[in-house]
Amino acid sequence: MDERWEWAPGYTDRYQVSTRGRVQSECRSPQGQMLKPRLTRYSLAGVPYEVVRLYDGTGSFQDWLVHVLVLSTFVGPRPDGMEVRHLDGNSLNNSLENLAWGTHKENTQDAFVHGSFPNLFKTHCPYGHEYTPQNTYVGKSASGGKSRTCKRCRADREAQRRLRKAGAILLDH
Numbered sequence: 001m002d003e004r005w006e007w008a009p010g011y012t013d014r015y016q017v018s019t020r021g022r023v024q025s026e027c028r029s030p031q032g033q034m035l036k037p038r039l040t041r042y043s044l045a046g047v048p049y050e051v052v053r054l055y056d057g058t059g060s061f062q063d064w065l066v067h068v069l070v071l072s073t074f075v076g077p078r079p080d081g082m083e084v085r086h087l088d089g090n091s092l093n094n095s096l097e098n099l100a101w102g103t104h105k106e107n108t109q110d111a112f113v114h115g116s117f118p119n120l121f122k123t124h125c126p127y128g129h130e131y132t133p134q135n136t137y138v139g140k141s142a143s144g145g146k147s148r149t150c151k152r153c154r155a156d157r158e159a160q161r162r163l164r165k166a167g168a169i170l171l172d173h
Helices: 066-074 104-114 151-172
Strands: 005-007 015-018 023-025 038-041 048-055 061-065 083-086 099-102 136-140 146-150
Touching: 005 066, 015 066, 048 066, 061 066, 066 083, 066 099, 083 104, 099 104, 136 151, 146 151
Parallel strands: none
Antiparallel strands: 005 015, 015 023, 038 048, 048 061, 083 099, 136 146
16 A cells, blocks of 8 residues: 555644554654654553654644544544454554454454453463363353353352341341
8 A cells, every 4th residue: 555644633734644654743844754653551451552742733732542543534533432443453553454443342352363352361360260161150241242250259259248248137136
């Protein structure tokens, strides 16, 4: 794909965004000066993303995730309930052909396919109990996918709930 440049939404005459995921400032020099993105982590998985800071000319600024800026520039504003999908699983590949708006469920499914889902390789629950077939309850998550719960932790929580309930009953008498 040839690299194309368009004005960033809301920053006409100041910043341009390319289909290769690059951002340049037109306000610093007539030829444009390439912005160097910084890396940040915006997800629970600690996945790095590129961020640039854009100034509006009044001294105010906004930090933009480069992948959001690319899709907003070339595809349009983020639809309600949508997030950016990196189709190849590489969070640093911000080229237009690698990006798409999608649901959280689609993004999570992508992470499974690419092997980057943070819980995929966990072998123990947060309390150190091993996820074995005998100690793992598999159910549906709120988003309709699969979730797993440590049976031992679940039994402990249920026992504590029963004790609290029994204590509350005894206090009432």
